[in-house]
Amino acid sequence: MRCDKIIKIIEDWAPKSIAWEKDNVGLQVGSLRLEVKNILICLDVDEKVVDEASRKKCNLIISHHPLLFRSLKKLDVGKDKISRIIEKLIKKDITLYSAHTNLDFTKDGVSFQLANRLKLIKQNFLVNLSSDQNKISVFVPSSHADKVAEAMHYAGAGIIGEYTNCSFRILGTGTFRGSAKSNPRIGIQEKIERVEEIKIEVLVNSFDVSKVVAAMKQAHPYEEVAYDVYPLANSNVNYGMGVIGELTKELSEKEFLRHVLKVLQIKNLRYAKGLKTRIKKVAVCGGSGSDLLDAAIQSNADAFVTADVKYHTFQDAESEILLVDAGHFETEIPVLNELKKRVEKSLTDKTKVYKYSGSTNPIVFYNN
Numbered sequence: 001m002r003c004d005k006i007i008k009i010i011e012d013w014a015p016k017s018i019a020w021e022k023d024n025v026g027l028q029v030g031s032l033r034l035e036v037k038n039i040l041i042c043l044d045v046d047e048k049v050v051d052e053a054s055r056k057k058c059n060l061i062i063s064h065h066p067l068l069f070r071s072l073k074k075l076d077v078g079k080d081k082i083s084r085i086i087e088k089l090i091k092k093d094i095t096l097y098s099a100h101t102n103l104d105f106t107k108d109g110v111s112f113q114l115a116n117r118l119k120l121i122k123q124n125f126l127v128n129l130s131s132d133q134n135k136i137s138v139f140v141p142s143s144h145a146d147k148v149a150e151a152m153h154y155a156g157a158g159i160i161g162e163y164t165n166c167s168f169r170i171l172g173t174g175t176f177r178g179s180a181k182s183n184p185r186i187g188i189q190e191k192i193e194r195v196e197e198i199k200i201e202v203l204v205n206s207f208d209v210s211k212v213v214a215a216m217k218q219a220h221p222y223e224e225v226a227y228d229v230y231p232l233a234n235s236n237v238n239y240g241m242g243v244i245g246e247l248t249k250e251l252s253e254k255e256f257l258r259h260v261l262k263v264l265q266i267k268n269l270r271y272a273k274g275l276k277t278r279i280k281k282v283a284v285c286g287g288s289g290s291d292l293l294d295a296a297i298q299s300n301a302d303a304f305v306t307a308d309v310k311y312h313t314f315q316d317a318e319s320e321i322l323l324v325d326a327g328h329f330e331t332e333i334p335v336l337n338e339l340k341k342r343v344e345k346s347l348t349d350k351t352k353v354y355k356y357s358g359s360t361n362p363i364v365f366y367n368n
């Protein structure tokens with residue numbers, strides 16, 4: 001399968017447009033036109049990852065963290081680690097693609113997989129992304145309402161959480177008068193026409209607007225389609241940061257910490273004691289989620305599991321919420337299984353998908 005087709009599988013799930021504006025998701029090195037042999041997925045790329053890809057005949061690496069994040073002024077393979085990785089990728093003809101904050105912010109992405117590991121039920125985004133949605137209203141003769149709506153839904157319109165094909169329809173009367181140069185489907189030139197029409201309203205992600213409008217026009221019978229696109233101030237329920245959920249049964253603080261160690265298969269974690277002694281409602285954010293501490297407290301979570309927590313953030317949390325730092329690598333690694341599963345499911349040939357067999361976690365705990 002061609003690389004761009006494989007990337008489409010990922011971006012249909014985690015659209016690039018929802019990524020953090022300063023992020024650098026997408027193609028890092030190589031070509032999207034490449035015919036993919038096998039695929040290696042990992043959190044980070046280093047030289048060992050590229051070597052393993054080469055051994056396993058993988059010419060596509062999909063990483064979570066982008067290799068190119070800070071600006072690169074020169075390629076100095078003698079001194080610079082990133083330059084050496086790029087050199088190796090190019091010499092071995094391997095393409096590197098990264099899905100970072102778009103994978104963090106999508107349903108079933110990084111934080112949902114962490115929540116699954118912690119066996120949380122009733123999962124929902126902790127904070128929804130601020131609006132990047134539009135509403136499209138289109139006026140269609142009744143006879144074609146279903147056809148036009150279907151085309152728009154197929155192009156991605158009308159998705160609200162677990163519901164698809166969402167629309168609202170109002171019956172009314174449309175009027176128009178075509179010029180002498182017009183070619184009206186209904187009525188005749190230069191005569192005012194009154195037609196029973198349906199106004200269809202649908203929600204559309206801003207990055208899908210042009211696709212949906214094109215599909216709408218294609219399915220619409222009129223020469224000139226009357227429609228409106230307007231921006232919304234609603235938060236977007238389809239994308240967000242962090243996840244909130246519940247344990248199936250209440251645990252003591254100690255039991256919960258033991259549970260975190262066990263399900264993430266880790267030996268160490270850092271934490272600050274919370275307000276409650278019994279833990280049931282839990283917020284999580286894979287990777288650096290300290291900015292979501294207030295949201296976790298406001299959502300009445302008993303505990304918040306994330307990573308990269310600073311001393312003063314622990315201070316802010318103390319006696320408010322049980323704040324657990326379970327490690328950046330450790331809270332993000334669960335997403336690789338879901339990524340592997342989704343890519344494998346959509347492959348139409350014998351391409352194999354491997355998870356990197358080693359660890360790219362640079363942090364080591366020292367015990368005497």
Ligand SMILES: [Zn+2]
Pocket residue numbers: 065287288328332
């Ligand atoms: Zn990360």
